[in-house]
Amino acid sequence: MDVPAGKRALLKVIVLGDSGVGKTSLMNQYVYNKFIGQYKATIGADFVTKELQIDNKQVTLQIWDTAGQERFQSLGAAFYRGAECCVLVYDVNVLKSFETLNTWREEFLKQADPAAPDEFPFVLLGNKIDIDGGNSRVVSEKQAKDWCASRGNIPYFETSAKEGYNVGEAFLCVARTALTNE
Numbered sequence: 001m002d003v004p005a006g007k008r009a010l011l012k013v014i015v016l017g018d019s020g021v022g023k024t025s026l027m028n029q030y031v032y033n034k035f036i037g038q039y040k041a042t043i044g045a046d047f048v049t050k051e052l053q054i055d056n057k058q059v060t061l062q063i064w065d066t067a068g069q070e071r072f073q074s075l076g077a078a079f080y081r082g083a084e085c086c087v088l089v090y091d092v093n094v095l096k097s098f099e100t101l102n103t104w105r106e107e108f109l110k111q112a113d114p115a116a117p118d119e120f121p122f123v124l125l126g127n128k129i130d131i132d133g134g135n136s137r138v139v140s141e142k143q144a145k146d147w148c149a150s151r152g153n154i155p156y157f158e159t160s161a162k163e164g165y166n167v168g169e170a171f172l173c174v175a176r177t178a179l180t181n182e
């Protein structure tokens with residue numbers, strides 16, 4: 001739907017993935033250009049906002065951070081409804097975080113219950129590619145891309161929240177994707 005000139009579009013985005021993959025770090029890097037090496041688990045859910053302009057449209061991206069430890073127990077279905085895009089994050093160095101992506105995706109669809117689940121826009125981020133110069137990664141770019149291809153061509157980005165690598169690019173894609181689903 002077209003956004004009238006002068007009116008901001010509010011785009012709700014939810015970030016999901018296993019505990020410790022770097023969801024909070026990616027958001028902090030994107031919004032505040034900050035990286036904190038110490039791990040502090042997210043409790044519950046909280047959002048940050050980022051104002052940006054896409055093709056002459058003023059957009060407010062409302063990015064919801066969630067707790068990887070809590071799964072879907074504490075956040076009700078109402079929390080997920082109305083999301084325009086869901087960002088899935090895994091750690092390229094931790095196989096389990098890649099294997100659980102299906103569960104995160106399916107649980108999201110179950111809770112958010114969008115009209116056309118097969119067409120709901122996800123974006124996948126493979127984070128922590130800086131570790132060991134990539135020598136300790138256990139999931140290849142091809143594996144990740146194959147996973148995305150078999151689920152309706154989900155856009156895929158390899159990122160480093162620590163170095164800020166590809167973070168802006170990834171969230172720009174998220175914003176564009178969310179805008180088309182508004």
Ligand code: GTP
Nearest residue numbers: 020021022023024025037039042068128160161162
């Ligand atoms: P939960 O809140 O428990 O769901 O975890 P999370 O996904 O928010 O992970 P968080 O952002 O807290 O990061 C976990 C740990 O990994 C922290 O110690 C971060 O500093 C570190 N980390 C996050 N992203 C990167 C990255 O790109 N590279 C490196 N080397 N470390 C990272």
Ligand code: MG
Nearest residue numbers: 023024041042
């Ligand atoms: Mg967190």
